[in-house]
Amino acid sequence: MYVVKSPLSDADLKTVSVALQGALVDLVDLALVAKQVHWNVVGPRFRSIHLQLDEVVDSARRYSDIVAERLSTLGVPPDGRAGTVAASSGIGATPEGWVKDTAAVKTLVDALGVVITRMRERLEATGEADPVSQDVFIGVTADLEKHHWMFQAENG
Template sequence: MYVVKSPLSDADLKAVADALQGALVDLIDLSLVAKQVHWNVVGPRFRSIHLQLDEVVDSARLHSDAVAERASTLGVSPDGRAATVAAKSGIGATPEGWVKDTDAVKTLVDALGAVITRMRERVATTADPDPVSQDILIGITADLEKHHWMFQAENG
């Protein structure tokens, strides 16, 4: 079996690996939540919210790949399996069935807020042990905060 040697100490690697794994889980779940709502949103603002949801899906998928590849680079096997995501995500339950446009916005504001809170903790956790991973997490957090702002603006 091939194992990648990490440039980090064992203790630092554990902290960074946990941060990256947590980010991966939250980003995968965020993409799933946004896509579920995308398929089911209804109401007068359907089109704009439908399109905006796909932007979140695309961002979350892109960022989850960057996080998983950073973990692999450090010698940590990323775990994006459905059971892992379901057990470890910080995002609450997603509405079932059709979702009124105003409820869709609230769902995304809440989901993004939960992920951002956890991402900011991960930014702090990775500051000393691995500024490279921290930089990746900072960029992701900035992008998520932009989406969060845009969905909050939907509520007027």
């Protein structure tokens, strides 16, 4: 079996891999939540929110790939399986059935808020251990904060 050797010390690798794996789970779940709401949103602001949700899905999917590949680069197999995501995500339950546009916005504001908080914790945790991974967290967090701002602005 081929094994990738990490350039990090064992202690730093543990810190960074826990942070990256947690980020992967949150990003996969964020994409799923946004897509679920995208399919079920209804109301007067349907179109704009429907399109905005796809932007979140695209960002979450793009960054989940970057995070997973960073794990692989460090010699840690990423785990984005459904069971792992369900057991580890910090995002709460997604509404079932049709979702009124105002509830859709609240769902995304809440989900993004949770993920951003956790990303900022990971950003802090990885700074000394691996500035390269920290840089990934900086990019992810900046993009998610922009989406968060835009959904908050929907509430007026």
